[in-house]
Amino acid sequence: MKEIKNVAIFGAGAMGAYYASRFFESSGFSTVLLARNPRHDRLKAEGLTVNGKHYSIPVVHPDETASPADLIIVALKNHHLPEAAHDLKNLVGEGTTLISVMNGLDSEEYLGSIYGMDKVLYAIAVGIDALRQGNEITYTNPGKIYFGESDNTIPNERVLNVRNAFERAGLASEIPADMMRMLWWKFMINVGINQASAVMRVPYGVFQTSPDAQKLMEMLMREVLALAHRLRVNLVEQDLNEWSKVLNSLSPQGKTSMLQDIEAGRKTEVESFAGKMVELGKIHGIPTPANEVVLSIIHVLEQTRA
Ligand SMILES: NC(=O)C1=CN([C@@H]2O[C@H](COP(=O)(O)OP(=O)(O)OC[C@H]3O[C@@H](n4cnc5c(N)ncnc54)[C@H](OP(=O)(O)O)[C@@H]3O)[C@@H](O)[C@H]2O)C=CC1
Ligand SMILES: CC(C)(CO)C(=O)C(=O)O
Structure with a gap:
């Protein structure tokens, strides 16, 4: 080639x-x-x-x-x-x-x-x-x-x-x-931090220090872990810790692409994160309550954008 x-x-x-x-x-x-x-x-x-x-x-x-x-x-x-x-x-x-x-x-x-x-x-x-x-x-x-x-x-x-x-x-x-595992690892990250940062409107620094911010992020991510487990994707609890290492290396003022979209009044990628989770959760019998909640909140933020 x-x-x-x-x-x-x-x-x-x-x-x-x-x-x-x-x-x-x-x-x-x-x-x-x-x-x-x-x-x-x-x-x-x-x-x-x-x-x-x-x-x-x-x-x-x-x-x-x-x-x-x-x-x-x-x-x-x-x-x-x-x-x-x-x-x-x-x-x-x-x-x-x-x-x-x-x-x-x-x-x-x-x-x-x-x-x-x-x-x-x-x-x-x-x-x-x-x-x-x-x-x-x-x-x-x-x-x-x-x-x-x-x-x-x-x-x-x-x-x-x-x-x-x-x-x-x-x-x-x-x-x-195993590239599929990496794709799902990144999906887990985006479902967690992109969506939690968008609904709370906070940059990476808050996730580096606030247990409350971390709690919502991890609730969203754990639903991905459960779904991945059902689909036999090799994603495990330890992968949450691997993400924490990356998170701690990011600029505290930095913002996820989804928070940037919310702040700029643009449409977000929520259908590809919570939307996908809710869809796959229904098909495979995995409850996704946290993703259902953020899906509704982010829809409302999109509908009321200036
Ligand atoms: N930002 C980040 O740090 C990260 C982002 N990602 C992912 O990467 C992807 C891109 O994100 P990001 O760069 O932040 O998004 P941006 O919104 O900054 O960039 C998207 C670009 O696509 C352009 N565009 C839209 N439609 C067309 C078209 N029909 N033809 C040509 N250009 C078009 C937009 O132009 P216009 O502005 O004119 O609308 C815009 O410049 C997303 O999936 C995101 O989730 C992944 C990792 C990190
Ligand atoms: C992982 C993160 C949050 C930054 O690389 C991202 O993918 C995004 O902002 O969309």
Whole structure:
């Protein structure tokens, strides 16, 4: 397989802007952002600012791109995906690899249903605390990307090729043997802290110190543990402690992506977290009362946003 050179970033928000800046700054890559108008013109005119540094990264329009990308990083919000996913069609060719750094359990299968799972690798971003205000993005901790096929006992050529590209771009990454376990671990984290932070409107620092904040976060997470156990996903009690270690490394002022959405009056990804939990809980006979409560609260916050 040939070395990854052409990289496209789809969704130049908090996460996408960070990854775009890394590839754009590293030699050996040609990096583009993909967007329709009015985003296209805005990104072209204003560029992106990441940790105070301005980047004028080329922006391409979905209907005007002719040559496929080697690697596409998808960093949309989950509710953007159904409307946006077809915009990748001119960028996906035989040798293209698609990676979604989006939270939730479904974005990979969604992209795979359109472009084929043979082109999609699973991924999660852990420990990054990217904040966005307009086109200005800040982060204190870049975190790490865990990625691969669902089973990476022996990583295949596509996976190794992406690792090589991440290394050249200065992005920390790891290839877990059991990627499904990692996907569920991240899902547990998001169901816990994203939702608890959104209903309480507090940053990471409060979860580092307040037993009350920790209690709600853990109640939500334990429902994921019970569901994972039923589905034979290898997620255990100790995984809560692994998350505490990551949490304590985050900036006390940092905010989850869901709290950022609530504060900015945007739609949240609650359907991919509590919504998914309630749905799966019903199918598999696992009670999800804490998730039912936060689902209603976050719906109300969305309905009453300014
Ligand atoms: N922020 C974080 O620290 C982390 C976030 N995540 C996950 O990563 C994903 C992205 O999150 P985040 O970066 O915070 O979200 P943002 O809301 O900051 O970014 C999403 C971006 O997608 C753009 N977008 C929406 N629709 C389209 C479209 N049709 N075409 C092109 N661009 C589009 C938005 O543009 P516009 O602004 O114009 O609407 C926005 O720039 C989410 O699933 C989140 O849960 C995971 C780990 C950490
Ligand atoms: C884990 C966390 C909370 C930060 O990386 C996240 O995934 C998010 O903000 O959506």
